[in-house]
Amino acid sequence: MKLVIGIVRPERANDVLEKLYRAEVRGLSMSRVQGHGGELDRVETYRGTTVQMGLSEKVRFEIAVSDSFVEKTIDAICEGARTGEVGDGKIFVVPLDRVVRIRTGETDTEAVTPLEANR
Protein backbone atom coordinates (compact mmCIF):
# COMPACT_ATOMS: atom_id res chain seq x y z
CA MET A 1 0.00 0.00 0.00
CA LYS A 2 1.15 3.46 -0.85
CA LEU A 3 -0.06 6.95 -0.20
CA VAL A 4 0.14 8.95 -3.42
CA ILE A 5 0.29 12.69 -2.81
CA GLY A 6 -0.17 14.87 -5.88
CA ILE A 7 0.23 18.65 -5.75
CA VAL A 8 -1.26 20.23 -8.87
CA ARG A 9 -2.49 23.51 -10.33
CA PRO A 10 -6.01 24.39 -9.13
CA GLU A 11 -7.19 24.89 -12.69
CA ARG A 12 -6.12 21.31 -13.54
CA ALA A 13 -7.82 19.73 -10.53
CA ASN A 14 -10.95 18.85 -12.49
CA ASP A 15 -8.88 17.24 -15.24
CA VAL A 16 -7.03 15.18 -12.64
CA LEU A 17 -10.31 14.06 -11.08
CA GLU A 18 -11.58 13.02 -14.48
CA LYS A 19 -8.42 11.01 -15.31
CA LEU A 20 -8.51 9.32 -11.89
CA TYR A 21 -12.14 8.41 -12.42
CA ARG A 22 -11.33 6.87 -15.82
CA ALA A 23 -8.44 4.93 -14.26
CA GLU A 24 -11.00 3.58 -11.76
CA VAL A 25 -9.15 5.09 -8.84
CA ARG A 26 -11.85 5.73 -6.24
CA GLY A 27 -11.42 7.14 -2.78
CA LEU A 28 -9.37 10.28 -2.48
CA SER A 29 -9.24 13.53 -0.63
CA MET A 30 -8.23 16.94 -1.91
CA SER A 31 -7.41 20.20 -0.23
CA ARG A 32 -6.35 23.70 -1.17
CA VAL A 33 -2.79 24.47 -0.22
CA GLN A 34 -0.26 27.18 -0.93
CA GLY A 35 3.23 26.32 -2.03
CA HIS A 36 6.34 27.27 -3.86
CA GLY A 37 7.95 25.01 -6.42
CA GLY A 38 10.49 27.05 -8.34
CA GLU A 39 8.05 28.89 -10.61
CA LEU A 40 8.55 32.60 -11.27
CA ASP A 41 7.08 34.89 -8.63
CA ARG A 42 4.05 36.98 -9.52
CA VAL A 43 4.33 40.68 -8.84
CA GLU A 44 1.19 42.42 -7.57
CA THR A 45 0.65 46.07 -6.71
CA TYR A 46 -1.84 47.48 -4.21
CA ARG A 47 -1.71 51.29 -4.17
CA GLY A 48 1.94 52.07 -3.25
CA THR A 49 2.75 48.57 -2.10
CA THR A 50 4.39 46.17 -4.53
CA VAL A 51 4.72 42.56 -3.47
CA GLN A 52 6.12 39.38 -4.91
CA MET A 53 3.71 36.54 -4.35
CA GLY A 54 6.09 33.75 -3.39
CA LEU A 55 3.37 31.19 -2.79
CA SER A 56 0.99 29.88 -5.40
CA GLU A 57 -2.40 28.30 -4.94
CA LYS A 58 -2.24 24.54 -5.42
CA VAL A 59 -4.53 21.59 -4.91
CA ARG A 60 -3.22 18.59 -2.96
CA PHE A 61 -4.61 15.14 -3.69
CA GLU A 62 -4.10 12.33 -1.19
CA ILE A 63 -4.89 8.88 -2.49
CA ALA A 64 -4.22 5.63 -0.61
CA VAL A 65 -3.96 2.73 -3.06
CA SER A 66 -3.00 -0.95 -3.16
CA ASP A 67 0.33 -1.67 -4.86
CA SER A 68 -1.24 -2.68 -8.17
CA PHE A 69 -2.88 0.76 -8.47
CA VAL A 70 0.20 2.89 -7.79
CA GLU A 71 1.33 3.28 -11.42
CA LYS A 72 -2.20 3.90 -12.73
CA THR A 73 -2.70 6.62 -10.14
CA ILE A 74 0.59 8.33 -10.93
CA ASP A 75 -0.12 8.22 -14.67
CA ALA A 76 -3.61 9.65 -14.19
CA ILE A 77 -2.34 12.57 -12.11
CA CYS A 78 0.42 13.31 -14.61
CA GLU A 79 -1.93 13.24 -17.59
CA GLY A 80 -4.49 15.46 -15.89
CA ALA A 81 -2.10 17.98 -14.39
CA ARG A 82 0.57 18.48 -17.06
CA THR A 83 0.64 21.75 -19.02
CA GLY A 84 4.40 21.75 -19.74
CA GLU A 85 4.97 25.03 -17.93
CA VAL A 86 6.95 25.43 -14.70
CA GLY A 87 4.56 25.03 -11.78
CA ASP A 88 2.73 21.86 -12.82
CA GLY A 89 3.42 20.33 -9.41
CA LYS A 90 4.87 17.15 -7.87
CA ILE A 91 3.85 13.64 -6.95
CA PHE A 92 5.14 12.00 -3.79
CA VAL A 93 4.67 8.28 -3.12
CA VAL A 94 5.14 7.17 0.45
CA PRO A 95 4.71 3.76 2.11
CA LEU A 96 1.74 3.18 4.39
CA ASP A 97 2.11 1.26 7.65
CA ARG A 98 -1.53 0.64 8.26
CA VAL A 99 -4.97 1.51 6.87
CA VAL A 100 -8.31 1.00 8.64
CA ARG A 101 -11.77 1.39 7.10
CA ILE A 102 -13.69 2.83 10.01
CA ARG A 103 -17.14 1.51 9.08
CA THR A 104 -16.18 -2.18 8.89
CA GLY A 105 -12.89 -2.37 10.70
CA GLU A 106 -11.27 -3.83 7.55
CA THR A 107 -7.56 -3.18 7.41
CA ASP A 108 -4.79 -2.60 4.91
CA THR A 109 -5.37 -3.65 1.26
CA GLU A 110 -9.02 -4.51 1.91
CA ALA A 111 -9.52 -1.09 3.36
CA VAL A 112 -8.20 0.73 0.26
CA THR A 113 -10.07 -1.47 -2.22
CA PRO A 114 -13.22 0.19 -3.51
CA LEU A 115 -16.53 -1.37 -2.59
CA GLU A 116 -17.60 -2.42 -6.06
CA ALA A 117 -14.39 -4.44 -6.45
CA ASN A 118 -15.32 -6.42 -3.34
CA ARG A 119 -18.77 -7.32 -4.50
Added chain:
Amino acid sequence: MGGMQLGAGISAGDTAWMLVATALVLMMTPALGLFYSGLVRSKSTLNTFMMSVAALGVVTVTWALIGYSLAFDHGGSLVGGLRYALLHDVNFAPQPGTAIPRLVFWAFEASFAIITAALISGAVVERMRFGAFLVFITAWSIVVYPVLAHWVWGGGWLQHNGTLDFAGGVPVEMGSGFSAFAAALVVGPRRDYHRQALLPHNAVYVLLGAGLLWFGWFGFNGGSGFSVGHPSVLAFTNTLLCPACTLVVWFGLDLVRERRITAIGAATAIVVGCVGITPAAGYISPLLAMALGAVAALPSYALIVWRPRTRLDESLDVLAAHGTAGMTGILFTGLAAQLSWNGVANGLFFGHAAQLGWQALAALAGPAYAFIATFILLRLVGLVMPLRADDRQQAVGMDVAEHGEEAYTTGEGAILVAHDEERSESLAPSLS
Protein backbone atom coordinates in the same frame (compact mmCIF):
# COMPACT_ATOMS: atom_id res chain seq x y z
CA MET B 1 -33.45 82.89 -1.30
CA GLY B 2 -29.96 83.89 -0.21
CA GLY B 3 -27.34 83.37 -2.89
CA MET B 4 -29.42 80.87 -4.84
CA GLN B 5 -29.64 81.58 -8.53
CA LEU B 6 -32.48 79.99 -10.40
CA GLY B 7 -32.71 80.76 -14.10
CA ALA B 8 -35.95 81.63 -15.84
CA GLY B 9 -37.99 78.55 -16.68
CA ILE B 10 -36.23 76.36 -14.12
CA SER B 11 -38.20 74.51 -11.44
CA ALA B 12 -36.46 74.08 -8.09
CA GLY B 13 -38.44 70.93 -7.28
CA ASP B 14 -37.83 69.27 -10.63
CA THR B 15 -34.14 70.11 -10.56
CA ALA B 16 -33.69 68.85 -7.00
CA TRP B 17 -35.28 65.51 -7.86
CA MET B 18 -33.29 65.15 -11.09
CA LEU B 19 -30.01 65.77 -9.25
CA VAL B 20 -30.87 62.95 -6.85
CA ALA B 21 -32.15 60.70 -9.65
CA THR B 22 -28.88 61.17 -11.54
CA ALA B 23 -26.87 60.09 -8.51
CA LEU B 24 -29.15 57.05 -8.08
CA VAL B 25 -28.60 55.96 -11.69
CA LEU B 26 -24.85 56.52 -11.39
CA MET B 27 -24.81 54.15 -8.42
CA MET B 28 -26.34 51.42 -10.59
CA THR B 29 -23.05 50.92 -12.46
CA PRO B 30 -20.97 49.83 -9.44
CA ALA B 31 -24.07 47.89 -8.30
CA LEU B 32 -23.95 46.09 -11.65
CA GLY B 33 -20.24 45.46 -11.11
CA LEU B 34 -21.07 43.79 -7.79
CA PHE B 35 -23.91 41.78 -9.34
CA TYR B 36 -21.69 40.57 -12.20
CA SER B 37 -18.62 39.87 -10.07
CA GLY B 38 -20.68 37.61 -7.80
CA LEU B 39 -21.78 35.62 -10.84
CA VAL B 40 -18.25 34.77 -12.04
CA ARG B 41 -15.51 32.60 -10.55
CA SER B 42 -13.47 34.11 -7.71
CA LYS B 43 -10.35 34.45 -9.87
CA SER B 44 -12.15 36.92 -12.17
CA THR B 45 -13.92 39.00 -9.51
CA LEU B 46 -11.91 42.20 -9.94
CA ASN B 47 -11.70 42.07 -13.71
CA THR B 48 -15.46 41.67 -13.95
CA PHE B 49 -16.08 44.55 -11.54
CA MET B 50 -13.49 46.68 -13.35
CA MET B 51 -15.36 46.38 -16.65
CA SER B 52 -18.21 48.33 -15.02
CA VAL B 53 -15.82 50.79 -13.37
CA ALA B 54 -14.18 51.30 -16.77
CA ALA B 55 -17.50 52.44 -18.23
CA LEU B 56 -17.78 55.12 -15.54
CA GLY B 57 -14.57 56.68 -16.81
CA VAL B 58 -14.54 55.99 -20.53
CA VAL B 59 -18.18 56.63 -21.35
CA THR B 60 -18.40 59.85 -19.32
CA VAL B 61 -15.52 61.18 -21.42
CA THR B 62 -16.94 60.10 -24.80
CA TRP B 63 -20.38 61.38 -23.75
CA ALA B 64 -18.89 64.82 -23.04
CA LEU B 65 -16.81 64.89 -26.21
CA ILE B 66 -19.40 63.74 -28.75
CA GLY B 67 -21.82 61.03 -27.59
CA TYR B 68 -24.41 63.36 -26.07
CA SER B 69 -24.46 65.55 -29.16
CA LEU B 70 -24.96 62.60 -31.50
CA ALA B 71 -27.87 61.46 -29.32
CA PHE B 72 -29.65 64.68 -28.42
CA ASP B 73 -28.88 67.27 -31.09
CA HIS B 74 -32.09 67.38 -33.13
CA GLY B 75 -30.29 66.94 -36.43
CA GLY B 76 -31.17 64.10 -38.76
CA SER B 77 -33.65 61.32 -38.19
CA LEU B 78 -30.92 58.66 -37.83
CA VAL B 79 -28.28 60.49 -35.80
CA GLY B 80 -27.88 63.89 -34.16
CA GLY B 81 -25.43 66.60 -35.16
CA LEU B 82 -22.44 68.16 -33.48
CA ARG B 83 -24.05 71.18 -31.81
CA TYR B 84 -23.41 69.93 -28.26
CA ALA B 85 -19.99 68.38 -28.95
CA LEU B 86 -17.37 69.23 -26.31
CA LEU B 87 -20.25 70.26 -24.00
CA HIS B 88 -20.99 73.30 -26.17
CA ASP B 89 -24.28 74.95 -25.11
CA VAL B 90 -24.69 72.55 -22.20
CA ASN B 91 -25.40 75.20 -19.58
CA PHE B 92 -27.91 76.55 -17.03
CA ALA B 93 -30.60 77.23 -19.64
CA PRO B 94 -33.68 75.02 -19.38
CA GLN B 95 -33.61 71.80 -21.41
CA PRO B 96 -36.44 72.15 -23.99
CA GLY B 97 -39.58 70.38 -22.83
CA THR B 98 -38.45 70.38 -19.19
CA ALA B 99 -37.85 72.81 -16.34
CA ILE B 100 -34.38 71.54 -15.47
CA PRO B 101 -31.01 72.96 -16.59
CA ARG B 102 -29.34 71.40 -19.61
CA LEU B 103 -26.39 70.47 -17.37
CA VAL B 104 -28.60 68.25 -15.23
CA PHE B 105 -30.22 66.70 -18.30
CA TRP B 106 -26.75 66.00 -19.71
CA ALA B 107 -25.57 64.31 -16.49
CA PHE B 108 -28.75 62.24 -16.15
CA GLU B 109 -28.42 60.97 -19.72
CA ALA B 110 -24.68 60.34 -19.20
CA SER B 111 -25.48 57.93 -16.38
CA PHE B 112 -27.67 55.94 -18.82
CA ALA B 113 -24.93 55.70 -21.46
CA ILE B 114 -22.47 54.52 -18.79
CA ILE B 115 -24.54 51.65 -17.43
CA THR B 116 -25.52 50.49 -20.91
CA ALA B 117 -21.89 50.04 -21.91
CA ALA B 118 -21.18 48.30 -18.61
CA LEU B 119 -24.08 45.89 -19.16
CA ILE B 120 -22.47 44.41 -22.29
CA SER B 121 -19.50 43.21 -20.22
CA GLY B 122 -21.70 40.40 -18.90
CA ALA B 123 -21.36 38.66 -22.27
CA VAL B 124 -17.56 38.59 -22.34
CA VAL B 125 -16.44 38.15 -18.71
CA GLU B 126 -13.54 35.86 -17.78
CA ARG B 127 -11.87 35.94 -21.21
CA MET B 128 -11.98 39.32 -22.95
CA ARG B 129 -8.73 41.28 -22.60
CA PHE B 130 -9.24 44.43 -20.57
CA GLY B 131 -7.46 46.67 -23.08
CA ALA B 132 -9.60 45.38 -25.92
CA PHE B 133 -12.72 45.95 -23.80
CA LEU B 134 -11.70 49.58 -23.19
CA VAL B 135 -11.22 50.19 -26.91
CA PHE B 136 -14.52 48.46 -27.66
CA ILE B 137 -16.67 50.47 -25.23
CA THR B 138 -14.99 53.70 -26.32
CA ALA B 139 -16.12 53.06 -29.88
CA TRP B 140 -19.45 51.51 -28.86
CA SER B 141 -20.41 54.53 -26.75
CA ILE B 142 -19.92 56.76 -29.80
CA VAL B 143 -21.24 54.60 -32.63
CA VAL B 144 -24.03 52.49 -31.11
CA TYR B 145 -25.62 53.97 -27.98
CA PRO B 146 -26.08 57.58 -29.19
CA VAL B 147 -27.74 56.39 -32.40
CA LEU B 148 -30.30 54.27 -30.52
CA ALA B 149 -30.92 57.05 -27.99
CA HIS B 150 -31.40 59.52 -30.85
CA TRP B 151 -33.99 57.30 -32.49
CA VAL B 152 -36.33 57.28 -29.48
CA TRP B 153 -35.46 60.45 -27.54
CA GLY B 154 -33.37 62.85 -29.60
CA GLY B 155 -35.84 63.61 -32.39
CA GLY B 156 -35.06 60.47 -34.42
CA TRP B 157 -37.34 58.49 -36.70
CA LEU B 158 -38.85 56.20 -34.07
CA GLN B 159 -39.82 59.15 -31.90
CA HIS B 160 -41.37 60.87 -34.93
CA ASN B 161 -43.32 57.74 -35.77
CA GLY B 162 -44.75 57.71 -32.25
CA THR B 163 -42.78 54.93 -30.57
CA LEU B 164 -43.09 55.19 -26.77
CA ASP B 165 -39.97 54.40 -24.76
CA PHE B 166 -40.15 55.89 -21.30
CA ALA B 167 -36.73 55.10 -19.83
CA GLY B 168 -34.75 53.19 -22.42
CA GLY B 169 -36.21 49.90 -23.62
CA VAL B 170 -34.57 50.50 -27.01
CA PRO B 171 -31.17 52.12 -26.27
CA VAL B 172 -30.43 50.72 -22.82
CA GLU B 173 -32.11 47.33 -22.59
CA MET B 174 -32.37 45.97 -26.13
CA GLY B 175 -29.26 47.98 -27.01
CA SER B 176 -27.16 46.23 -24.36
CA GLY B 177 -28.86 42.85 -24.71
CA PHE B 178 -28.40 42.45 -28.45
CA SER B 179 -24.93 44.01 -28.37
CA ALA B 180 -24.07 41.41 -25.74
CA PHE B 181 -25.36 38.68 -28.05
CA ALA B 182 -23.05 39.89 -30.84
CA ALA B 183 -20.12 40.33 -28.44
CA ALA B 184 -20.43 36.76 -27.16
CA LEU B 185 -20.39 35.47 -30.75
CA VAL B 186 -17.34 37.49 -31.81
CA VAL B 187 -15.25 37.02 -28.65
CA GLY B 188 -16.12 33.33 -28.34
CA PRO B 189 -16.65 31.13 -25.28
CA ARG B 190 -14.50 30.88 -22.17
CA ARG B 191 -11.79 28.20 -22.27
CA ASP B 192 -13.66 26.12 -19.69
CA TYR B 193 -17.17 26.62 -21.10
CA HIS B 194 -18.86 23.20 -21.33
CA ARG B 195 -15.70 21.58 -19.94
CA GLN B 196 -16.27 22.54 -16.32
CA ALA B 197 -19.10 23.87 -14.22
CA LEU B 198 -18.67 27.66 -14.15
CA LEU B 199 -20.51 28.62 -11.00
CA PRO B 200 -21.24 31.96 -9.32
CA HIS B 201 -18.65 32.42 -6.58
CA ASN B 202 -20.64 34.73 -4.26
CA ALA B 203 -24.43 34.71 -4.31
CA VAL B 204 -24.52 37.43 -1.65
CA TYR B 205 -22.84 39.87 -4.05
CA VAL B 206 -25.45 38.94 -6.62
CA LEU B 207 -28.37 39.61 -4.26
CA LEU B 208 -26.87 42.83 -2.91
CA GLY B 209 -26.06 43.99 -6.44
CA ALA B 210 -29.62 43.29 -7.57
CA GLY B 211 -31.00 45.12 -4.53
CA LEU B 212 -28.86 48.18 -5.24
CA LEU B 213 -29.84 48.05 -8.92
CA TRP B 214 -33.53 48.08 -7.97
CA PHE B 215 -32.90 51.01 -5.59
CA GLY B 216 -31.12 52.91 -8.37
CA TRP B 217 -33.88 52.05 -10.83
CA PHE B 218 -36.26 54.35 -8.94
CA GLY B 219 -34.04 57.18 -10.19
CA PHE B 220 -33.70 55.58 -13.62
CA ASN B 221 -37.43 55.30 -14.27
CA GLY B 222 -38.63 57.90 -11.77
CA GLY B 223 -36.27 60.46 -13.30
CA SER B 224 -37.25 59.75 -16.87
CA GLY B 225 -40.23 62.10 -16.54
CA PHE B 226 -37.69 64.91 -15.90
CA SER B 227 -39.98 66.41 -13.30
CA VAL B 228 -41.84 65.67 -10.10
CA GLY B 229 -45.07 65.47 -12.10
CA HIS B 230 -47.45 62.62 -12.89
CA PRO B 231 -45.22 60.64 -15.31
CA SER B 232 -42.41 60.44 -12.74
CA VAL B 233 -44.74 59.53 -9.90
CA LEU B 234 -46.39 56.82 -11.99
CA ALA B 235 -43.03 55.48 -13.21
CA PHE B 236 -41.66 55.43 -9.67
CA THR B 237 -44.50 53.35 -8.26
CA ASN B 238 -44.59 51.04 -11.28
CA THR B 239 -40.89 50.38 -10.60
CA LEU B 240 -41.95 48.86 -7.28
CA LEU B 241 -44.97 46.93 -8.56
CA CYS B 242 -43.62 45.36 -11.75
CA PRO B 243 -40.39 43.75 -10.41
CA ALA B 244 -42.30 42.52 -7.33
CA CYS B 245 -44.63 40.58 -9.63
CA THR B 246 -41.72 39.24 -11.67
CA LEU B 247 -40.15 38.03 -8.43
CA VAL B 248 -43.30 36.19 -7.33
CA VAL B 249 -43.82 34.58 -10.74
CA TRP B 250 -40.12 33.62 -10.86
CA PHE B 251 -40.56 31.85 -7.49
CA GLY B 252 -43.38 29.88 -9.06
CA LEU B 253 -41.33 28.97 -12.14
CA ASP B 254 -38.40 27.91 -9.94
CA LEU B 255 -40.75 25.76 -7.83
CA VAL B 256 -42.18 24.02 -10.87
CA ARG B 257 -38.79 23.38 -12.49
CA GLU B 258 -36.46 22.79 -9.53
CA ARG B 259 -38.92 22.26 -6.63
CA ARG B 260 -36.89 24.93 -4.81
CA ILE B 261 -36.73 28.71 -4.95
CA THR B 262 -33.20 29.90 -5.72
CA ALA B 263 -31.39 33.05 -4.56
CA ILE B 264 -29.62 33.70 -7.86
CA GLY B 265 -32.98 33.23 -9.57
CA ALA B 266 -34.53 35.85 -7.29
CA ALA B 267 -31.74 38.33 -8.05
CA THR B 268 -32.23 37.70 -11.77
CA ALA B 269 -35.98 38.21 -11.44
CA ILE B 270 -35.50 41.63 -9.85
CA VAL B 271 -33.40 42.75 -12.82
CA VAL B 272 -35.83 41.27 -15.35
CA GLY B 273 -38.77 43.04 -13.70
CA CYS B 274 -36.95 46.38 -13.59
CA VAL B 275 -35.99 45.99 -17.26
CA GLY B 276 -39.53 45.04 -18.24
CA ILE B 277 -41.09 48.15 -16.73
CA THR B 278 -38.38 50.50 -18.09
CA PRO B 279 -39.97 51.35 -21.46
CA ALA B 280 -43.50 51.27 -20.03
CA ALA B 281 -42.99 52.91 -16.63
CA GLY B 282 -44.72 56.28 -17.18
CA TYR B 283 -47.25 55.03 -19.75
CA ILE B 284 -49.24 52.19 -18.18
CA SER B 285 -51.50 51.88 -15.15
CA PRO B 286 -50.17 50.37 -11.91
CA LEU B 287 -52.39 47.30 -12.28
CA LEU B 288 -51.17 46.62 -15.81
CA ALA B 289 -47.59 47.20 -14.60
CA MET B 290 -48.18 44.23 -12.30
CA ALA B 291 -49.39 42.20 -15.29
CA LEU B 292 -46.28 43.22 -17.23
CA GLY B 293 -44.10 42.00 -14.36
CA ALA B 294 -45.74 38.59 -14.52
CA VAL B 295 -45.57 38.37 -18.32
CA ALA B 296 -41.95 39.55 -18.53
CA ALA B 297 -40.76 36.66 -16.36
CA LEU B 298 -41.74 33.98 -18.88
CA PRO B 299 -39.59 34.58 -22.00
CA SER B 300 -36.55 35.62 -19.95
CA TYR B 301 -36.82 32.57 -17.71
CA ALA B 302 -37.13 30.28 -20.72
CA LEU B 303 -34.08 31.80 -22.42
CA ILE B 304 -31.99 31.61 -19.22
CA VAL B 305 -32.80 27.90 -18.89
CA TRP B 306 -32.14 27.15 -22.55
CA ARG B 307 -29.08 29.30 -23.37
CA PRO B 308 -26.46 27.38 -21.30
CA ARG B 309 -27.31 24.24 -23.29
CA THR B 310 -26.19 25.97 -26.46
CA ARG B 311 -22.65 26.74 -27.59
CA LEU B 312 -23.26 30.45 -26.99
CA ASP B 313 -21.31 31.51 -23.89
CA GLU B 314 -23.27 34.72 -23.37
CA SER B 315 -21.98 34.28 -19.88
CA LEU B 316 -24.23 36.35 -17.62
CA ASP B 317 -27.35 36.23 -19.83
CA VAL B 318 -27.53 39.90 -20.76
CA LEU B 319 -29.65 38.97 -23.77
CA ALA B 320 -32.25 37.21 -21.62
CA ALA B 321 -32.30 39.69 -18.74
CA HIS B 322 -32.09 42.89 -20.79
CA GLY B 323 -32.71 42.19 -24.49
CA THR B 324 -35.68 39.89 -24.06
CA ALA B 325 -37.23 41.65 -21.08
CA GLY B 326 -36.72 45.04 -22.76
CA MET B 327 -38.49 43.74 -25.86
CA THR B 328 -41.36 42.44 -23.72
CA GLY B 329 -41.68 45.86 -22.10
CA ILE B 330 -41.58 47.75 -25.40
CA LEU B 331 -44.28 45.53 -26.92
CA PHE B 332 -46.40 45.56 -23.76
CA THR B 333 -46.36 49.36 -23.88
CA GLY B 334 -48.02 49.09 -27.29
CA LEU B 335 -50.77 47.02 -25.71
CA ALA B 336 -51.30 48.71 -22.35
CA ALA B 337 -50.45 52.40 -22.80
CA GLN B 338 -53.40 54.37 -21.41
CA LEU B 339 -54.12 58.00 -22.23
CA SER B 340 -55.95 58.56 -18.97
CA TRP B 341 -52.74 57.68 -17.09
CA ASN B 342 -50.06 59.09 -19.38
CA GLY B 343 -51.73 61.94 -21.25
CA VAL B 344 -49.83 60.91 -24.41
CA ALA B 345 -51.28 57.87 -26.17
CA ASN B 346 -53.40 54.75 -25.88
CA GLY B 347 -52.30 51.21 -26.74
CA LEU B 348 -54.17 48.34 -28.40
CA PHE B 349 -56.17 47.51 -25.25
CA PHE B 350 -57.61 51.02 -25.32
CA GLY B 351 -58.46 51.13 -28.98
CA HIS B 352 -55.24 52.35 -30.61
CA ALA B 353 -53.81 49.38 -32.51
CA ALA B 354 -51.29 51.47 -34.45
CA GLN B 355 -49.33 52.02 -31.23
CA LEU B 356 -48.45 48.32 -31.14
CA GLY B 357 -47.17 48.59 -34.71
CA TRP B 358 -44.82 51.43 -33.78
CA GLN B 359 -43.61 49.51 -30.76
CA ALA B 360 -43.01 46.40 -32.88
CA LEU B 361 -41.00 48.48 -35.34
CA ALA B 362 -38.76 49.64 -32.47
CA ALA B 363 -38.48 46.04 -31.24
CA LEU B 364 -37.09 45.05 -34.66
CA ALA B 365 -34.98 48.06 -35.58
CA GLY B 366 -33.28 48.60 -32.20
CA PRO B 367 -32.00 45.05 -31.78
CA ALA B 368 -31.00 44.83 -35.46
CA TYR B 369 -28.83 47.94 -35.30
CA ALA B 370 -27.32 47.02 -31.92
CA PHE B 371 -26.44 43.51 -33.07
CA ILE B 372 -25.03 44.37 -36.49
CA ALA B 373 -23.10 47.48 -35.40
CA THR B 374 -21.57 45.72 -32.39
CA PHE B 375 -20.65 42.68 -34.48
CA ILE B 376 -18.81 44.80 -37.04
CA LEU B 377 -17.21 47.01 -34.38
CA LEU B 378 -15.77 44.08 -32.45
CA ARG B 379 -14.50 42.45 -35.64
CA LEU B 380 -12.67 45.71 -36.41
CA VAL B 381 -11.19 45.90 -32.89
CA GLY B 382 -10.16 42.26 -33.33
CA LEU B 383 -8.16 43.19 -36.43
CA VAL B 384 -6.07 45.64 -34.42
CA MET B 385 -5.58 43.68 -31.20
CA PRO B 386 -6.38 40.26 -29.75
CA LEU B 387 -9.79 40.23 -28.07
CA ARG B 388 -9.21 37.17 -25.93
CA ALA B 389 -6.85 36.33 -23.11
CA ASP B 390 -4.97 33.12 -23.96
CA ASP B 391 -5.78 29.80 -22.29
CA ARG B 392 -3.02 30.13 -19.71
CA GLN B 393 -4.16 33.59 -18.65
CA GLN B 394 -7.74 32.38 -18.37
CA ALA B 395 -6.55 29.44 -16.27
CA VAL B 396 -4.64 31.70 -13.86
CA GLY B 397 -7.64 34.04 -13.77
CA MET B 398 -8.27 37.46 -15.23
CA ASP B 399 -7.55 39.29 -11.96
CA VAL B 400 -3.90 38.26 -11.80
CA ALA B 401 -3.41 38.10 -15.57
CA GLU B 402 -4.90 41.51 -16.41
CA HIS B 403 -4.60 43.59 -13.25
CA GLY B 404 -1.89 41.98 -11.10
CA GLU B 405 -4.28 41.92 -8.16
CA GLU B 406 -6.46 39.40 -6.38
CA ALA B 407 -9.89 39.96 -4.84
CA TYR B 408 -9.26 37.69 -1.87
CA THR B 409 -5.57 37.99 -1.14
CA THR B 410 -4.42 36.68 2.25
CA GLY B 411 -0.99 38.27 2.22
CA GLU B 412 0.55 34.85 2.97
CA GLY B 413 3.74 34.41 1.01
CA ALA B 414 3.76 38.04 -0.14
CA ILE B 415 7.29 39.40 -0.05
CA LEU B 416 7.58 43.18 0.10
CA VAL B 417 9.60 44.44 -2.85
CA ALA B 418 12.15 47.02 -1.69
CA HIS B 419 12.04 50.30 -3.56
CA ASP B 420 15.00 50.41 -5.91
CA GLU B 421 18.26 52.03 -4.85
CA GLU B 422 17.92 55.10 -7.03
CA ARG B 423 14.60 56.07 -5.53
CA SER B 424 15.63 55.58 -1.91
CA GLU B 425 18.75 57.67 -2.53
CA SER B 426 16.81 60.54 -4.01
CA LEU B 427 14.40 60.46 -1.10
CA ALA B 428 17.14 60.36 1.54
CA PRO B 429 18.32 64.00 1.49
CA SER B 430 14.84 65.42 1.77
CA LEU B 431 14.10 63.19 4.74
CA SER B 432 17.27 64.06 6.68
